[in-house]
Amino acid sequence: MLSLLVALGLVTLVRTQGAIPCGTPSVQPITTRIVGGVESAANSWPYVTLVVDDLGYIAGSATILNEHVLVTSAQHFEGPGYSIFDVDITHWRVYAGEHNIHTKDPNERYYHIARVVLHPGYNYSSLENDIALIITRERMQFNVHVSGACLPDSTHQYTVGQKCYLPGWGSTAASGNEEVLNQVDLPILADDICTHHWPDFLPATEICAGYENGTKDFCADDIGSPLLCKDQSGQWYIMGIASSGGNCKLHDEPGVFEDVTKYSDWVKKTMEDAGFPYQP
Numbered sequence: 001m002l003s004l005l006v007a008l009g010l011v012t013l014v015r016t017q018g019a020i021p022c023g024t025p026s027v028q029p030i031t032t033r034i035v036g037g038v039e040s041a042a043n044s045w046p047y048v049t050l051v052v053d054d055l056g057y058i059a060g061s062a063t064i065l066n067e068h069v070l071v072t073s074a075q076h077f078e079g080p081g082y083s084i085f086d087v088d089i090t091h092w093r094v095y096a097g098e099h100n101i102h103t104k105d106p107n108e109r110y111y112h113i114a115r116v117v118l119h120p121g122y123n124y125s126s127l128e129n130d131i132a133l134i135i136t137r138e139r140m141q142f143n144v145h146v147s148g149a150c151l152p153d154s155t156h157q158y159t160v161g162q163k164c165y166l167p168g169w170g171s172t173a174a175s176g177n178e179e180v181l182n183q184v185d186l187p188i189l190a191d192d193i194c195t196h197h198w199p200d201f202l203p204a205t206e207i208c209a210g211y212e213n214g215t216k217d218f219c220a221d222d223i224g225s226p227l228l229c230k231d232q233s234g235q236w237y238i239m240g241i242a243s244s245g246g247n248c249k250l251h252d253e254p255g256v257f258e259d260v261t262k263y264s265d266w267v268k269k270t271m272e273d274a275g276f277p278y279q280p
């Protein structure tokens with residue numbers, strides 16, 4: 001009996017050591033003060049993947065939550081004149097461990113999309129509830145270059161002024177290099193700043209972040225990219241999903257992000273229903 005317990009204990013121990021806790025990158029992201037966007041350190045955002053459509057075009061990016069589930073914006077899949085229900089989503093791919101989109105990176109690997117679940121309240125005119133989950137056909141292999149971001153629960157706090165990061169393959173950075181994963185630091189702003197710039201801003205379910213008076217912004221290509229914030233625990237949480245406001249040519253308006261804390265119950269329920277429950 002004792003030896004059985006010891007054996008079980010060992011199995012548990014090995015399992016725990018094998019699992020990669022959410023939001024803990026092996027390669028540390030660059031968080032020193034830099035003016036303007038910057039190329040990210042390769043694989044320092046191991047949760048961020050590139051989504052490529054059936055014709056090989058970049059659809060955007062999505063964030064890994066576990067080995068089978070990613071979260072992104074719903075507008076990648078449905079909008080005025082297009083719908084995932086009209087395309088064969090099974091030919092779409094997500095590239096994990098990706099850094100430079102034009103070269104085959106040593107750590108990159110692609111997986112097929114099995115299906116996409118749009119938020120039932122998504123409205124492409126108002127961009128209300130602009131959030132969707134991607135379920136992959138194959139199990140994504142987690143390693144030091146590929147792992148999940150932490151999903152905040154509904155009580156998770158963020159504070160105005162907190163500096164968060166948006167990694168993306170759009171022209172996020174002023175670096176001009178759109179082939180590699182760039183990043184930009186964006187502070188969380190008070191809701192009324194976004195309400196002032198965007199009359200249709202929805203403070204109940206959206207976060208305002210970025211700059212009001214022109215320094216940095218994200219671009220339209222970065223829609224669906226995560227707003228990642230480091231918790232006191234040192235782990236990286238996906239607090240927002242870029243939904244609108246990205247106009248990197250103007251740089252004078254803040255960005256609008258879906259507030260993931262407001263959707264975490266839906267995300268968890270949907271993951272559970274899909275057979276891949278969220279585990280932090």
Ligand SMILES: *[C@@H]1O[C@H](CO)[C@@H](O)[C@H](O)[C@H]1NC(C)=O
Pocket residue numbers: 123124125126
């Ligand atoms: C979607 O948003 C548009 C624009 O705000 C609104 O006119 C329409 O009624 C909304 N549709 C639904 C189903 O809520």
Ligand SMILES: *[C@@H]1O[C@H](CO)[C@@H](O)[C@H](O)[C@H]1NC(C)=O
Pocket residue numbers: 211212213
């Ligand atoms: C932007 O500029 C306006 C007008 O000068 C000012 O009221 C506001 O506080 C500034 N906002 C930020 C975030 O610096």
